[in-house]
Amino acid sequence: MKKISRNDPCPCNSGRKYKHCCQQFEETSTTLTVATRLVNRRAKGLPDPSIPEYFQTAIGYHQAGNLPWAEAIYRQILQAAPDHPGALHFLGLIARQMGKNEIAIELIGKALAFKPDYAEAHSNLGNALKDQGRLEEAVASYRKALSLAPGFAEVYANLGNALKGQGKLDEAIASYRKALTLKPDFAEIHCLLGNALNEQGTPDEAIASYRSALTHKTDFAEAYCNLGNVLNTQGRLNEAIISFSKALQLKPHFAEAHSNLGNALREQGKLDESIASYRNALSHRPDYAEACSNLGNALREQGKLDEAITSYQRALQIRESPEIKSGFAQCIKNIYFTHEIPDIRFLVARAISEPWERPADLANPAISLVKLHPGIKECITRATSAWPAELSQHELLGPPGAFAFASICDDVLLHRLLENTTVCDMELERFLTMARNALLDEAISEKKCPVAEERILAFYCALARQCFINEYIFDCSGKESTCAQLLRERVAAALAAGSRVPVLWLVAVAAYFPLIALPFIESLLDQSWPDAVAGLLVQQAREPLEERQYRDLIPRLTPITDETSRLVQKQYEENPYPRWVKSAPGDRAISIDAYLRERLPFSQFKPMNPVDKIGNKKNETLDILIAGCGTGQHSIATAQRYQNAKVLAVDLSLTSLCYAKRKTREAGLGNIEYAQADIMALGSTERRFDIIESVGVLHHLADPIAGWxxxxxLLRPGGFMRLGFYSEYARQNETAAQNFVIGHGYRPVPEDIRRCRQDLMSMENAARFKQILSARDFYGMSECRDLLFHVQEHRYTLPQLKKSLKELNLVFVGFSLDPGVINQYAVRFPADQSHTDLDSWHLFETANPDTFTGMYQFWVQRHG
Structure with a gap:
């Protein structure tokens, strides 16, 4: 064992020499005797050893990595001198090294009780607190250490790490910069600074920091890897690949670099090479969940769906991070399964119910898997074969013990689908329509108090929740409607009399009418119910009651006097759009500049965030207006997306706003303000905004450009707008269906919307309107009314939008499109490196008319 000298680094990790750090504890004169050591020394005629000697010996063992011996000697010291701060501190360090952070915090805390000015102990206490996620306390410890010893560059770096963990990027960057003033050649801190700058949305500064790190440490593989990541996000793929390759030359087993190289190769469309890189990463680190996830993405793009799913399943077995869950959801998003994959149903059920992505985006994979189940498939076949004739429960599902009946009642994926999003499939809708009728028959049978098994009840409750979500869009014959009305009157009479309502009556009524419409419905909320029924009551009674409470609390920001605005308001008061249950989890909030660079890496927009004299971003509030927020999905996503966001969300419809406010409270957000307002009157307000978003709204105004x-x-100079307009080319199928609606005289009322849908789905018309029948919005009442019965709709071409941008003196920043579409465009028009030439995009759209089926969604910037 090498004995520590005065000029060696101190093992307390302070970064200082031993003589300037913990050697001070050798000055104590208290003596310690340990039996075996005493016997040996006395046999040789040597004097008793002192605490400083033992402490020096323990530190030597500690530095050599012999923790058991070092710990034993520290403890011997404490037997003789319980108040020895050095031994307590170093015992705490050993505890932290062994992963025992609670013990470490306790021991270092005792050291500080005896020596409050022990800077190194404050620093290491901060490290232990940070390991436990107690970042606020860690920051306080680091600051105390620096107040005692301002020259600790490493402590400034650790403080920066803790502040970064808190999301305080400006303060973290300042701390890293302070560390570098003390140690300008400290490569690791340059790298940490680069990471923070990249998170802050200043990639050019991050690149400069990584290059500085490499200047001081040319074999710094991690810095090459981080540099490659930033270059990759900037679209500088060749440079990124060179950087990752250098990292791998230095560290051939560097799994992260292999995986990140795979990402860059995948961006270049080199899927075989990217897959090889991901497999290399996993060969060096089999438990690398992110590499499994990335491999899944590449395999999916190759069309190897089974292998992709297997890779994601492996990733989720290793670690269920939000990013991996989201990646899996993105992988299966809108995919239609043609065969079963082991365990996939369980994951999709979780993804749609927790949720890992917007449930609506997972409806297609869920529906396809549901329809693959042999028992459910049998029931759907019976329903579609008999349609429009009605089948009894026994005819549709078979006897209670039959395979098909059990499949329907026990399939978790089917139930989660019904409870969380609209079922957008004609065949499944027809089965559910018949199942609802069978439920009604059971409920109104001659039994006085009909009951159902718990598993059957669970299915019927899920069906009733689906009917509420789609706003009772299922076909309903006159006879069925009469029976449902009769049952509702029975339930209303029971409620008025204070009688117990049979469970099956309540569930059946909920499948035809919202329970909130029943008198005295509040009386049911405090009663004991099976879990499935309790969930139904929350959906159809408790939550609507909460929305009613908000009606008088939402301010009216402007009058609504425009004639077209009043017609649109009436539509959305009757049918708030869209009705949704759960939203995708929010990502970590980032700056607007970082968001745009991530989504539009080739765009040449001007950064909006202000910068102070030393280059730090100012932590100012980002004022955002959502003009036409609907039921709140848009405003909630925006409020979660941006750092320091303060959102004003306005809409014509008070019903929609109440829904949005409830969902915002449910999400626990406090940075959204809702108000009723007309875009055509908003110019009279004095408030100004950094970002204005209005997607799918302006084209419903009488004069969209006037609204724009x-x-x-209201937009500040240098601010951004995110807008969405219908495309004339992409909207051709909807236009044909709207002409069908007008030609047959259907009115925008529930009865006619139901009748119109059945006519469109008929054998005579289904082939003609195939695209409409595959549209998600066709399967909900509010959505279908918005799709086919809107009171006002304008459609645009890109030359028209280009002309408007010129008139309004706005800079086009880029389209929000799937990366695959962007790549296709880049191949066709390589000269347009920023992807912002609207003339080229017009040519691309005319050749690919379905490009903008989700509207022209794009960003523009006002001149600063």
Missing amino acids: RQLLS
Whole structure:
């Protein structure tokens, strides 16, 4: 064992030499005797050893990595001198090294009780607190250490790490910069600074920091890897690949670099090479969940869906991080399964119910898997074969013990689908329509108090929740409607009399009418119910009651006097759009500049965030206006997306706003303000905004460009707008269906919307309107009314939008599109490196008319 000298680094990790750090504890004169050592020394005629000698010996063992011996000697010291701060501190360090952070915190805390000015102990206490996620306390410890010893560069770096963990990027960057003033050649801190700058949305500064790190440490593989990541996000793929390759030359087993190289190769469309890189990463680190996830993405793009799913399953077995869950959901998003994959149903059920992505985006994979189940498939076949004739429960499902009946009652994926999003499939809708009728028959049978098994009840409750979500869009014959009305009157009479309502009556009524419409419905909320029924009551009574409470609390920001605005308001008061249950989990909030660079890496927009004299971003509030927020999905996603966001969300419909406010409270957000307002009157307000978003709204105004001008008057110089307009090319199928609606005289009322849908789904018309029948919005009442019965709709071409941008003096920043579409465009028009030439995009759209089926969604910037 090498004995520690005065000029060696101190083992307390302070970064200082031993003589300037913990050697001070050798000055104590208290003596310690340990039996075996005493016997040996006395036999040789040597004097008793002192605590400083033992402490020096323990530190030597500690530095050599012999923790058991070092710990034993520290403890011997404490037997003789319980108040020895050095031994307590170093015992705490050993505890932390062994992963025992609670013990470490306790021991270092005792050291500080005896020596409050022990800077190194404050620093290491901060490290232990940070390991436990107690970042606020860690920051306090680091600051105390620096107040005692301002020259600790490493402590400034650790403070920066803790502040970064808190999301305080400006303060973290300042701390890293302070560390570098003390140690300008400290490569690791340059790298940490680069990471923080990249998170802050200043990739060019991050690149400069990584290059500084490599100047001081040319074999710094991690810095090459981080540099490659930033270059990759900037679209500088060749440079990124070179950087990752250098990292791998230095560290051939560097799994992260292999995986990140795979990401860059995948961006270049080199899927075989990217898959090889991901497999290399996993060969060096089999438990690398992110590499499994990335491999899944690449395999999916190759069309190897089974292998992709297997890779994601492996990733989720290793670690269920939000990123991996989201990656799996993105992998299966809108995919239609043609065969079963082991364990996939369980994952999709979780993804749709927790949720890992917007449930609506997972409806297609869920529906396809549901329809693959042999028992459910049997029931759907019976329903579609008999349609429009009605089948009894026994005819549709078979006897209670039959395979098909059990499949329907026990399939978790089917139930989660019904409870969380609209079922957008004609065949499954027809089965559910018949199942609802069978439920009604059971409920109104001659039995006085019909009951159902718990598993059957669970299915019927899920069906009733689906009917509420789609706003009772299922076909309903006159006879069925009469029976449902009769049952509702029975339930209302029971409620008025204070009698117990049979469970099956309640569930059946909920499948035809919202329970909130029943008198005295509040009386049921405090009663004991089976779990499935309790969930149904929350959906159809408790939550709507909460929404009613908000009606008088939401301010009216402007009058609504425009004639078209009043017609649109009436539509959305009757049918708030869209009705949704759960939203995708929010990502970590980032700056607007970082968000745009991530989504539009080739765009040449001007960063909006202000910068102070030393280059730090100012932590200022980002004022955002959502003009036409609907039921709150848009406003909630925006409020979660951006750092320091303060959102004003306005809409014509008070019903929609109440829904949005309830969902916002449910999400626990406090940075959204809701108000009723007309875009055509917003120019009179004095508030100004950094970002204005209005997607799918302006094209419903009488004069969309006039509304756009109103919004533009509220945008600060240098601010951004995110807009969405219908495309004339992409909207051709909807236009044909709208002409069908007009030609047959259907009115925008529930009865006619139901009748119109059945006519469109008929054998005579189904082939003609195939695209409409595959549209998600066709399967909900509010959505279908918005899709086919809207009171006002304008459609645009890109030349028209280009002309408007010129008139409004706005800079086009880029489209929000799937990366695959962007790549196709880049191949066709390589000269347009920023992807912002609207003339080229017009040519691309005319060749690919379905490009903008989700509207022209794009960003523009006002001149600063």
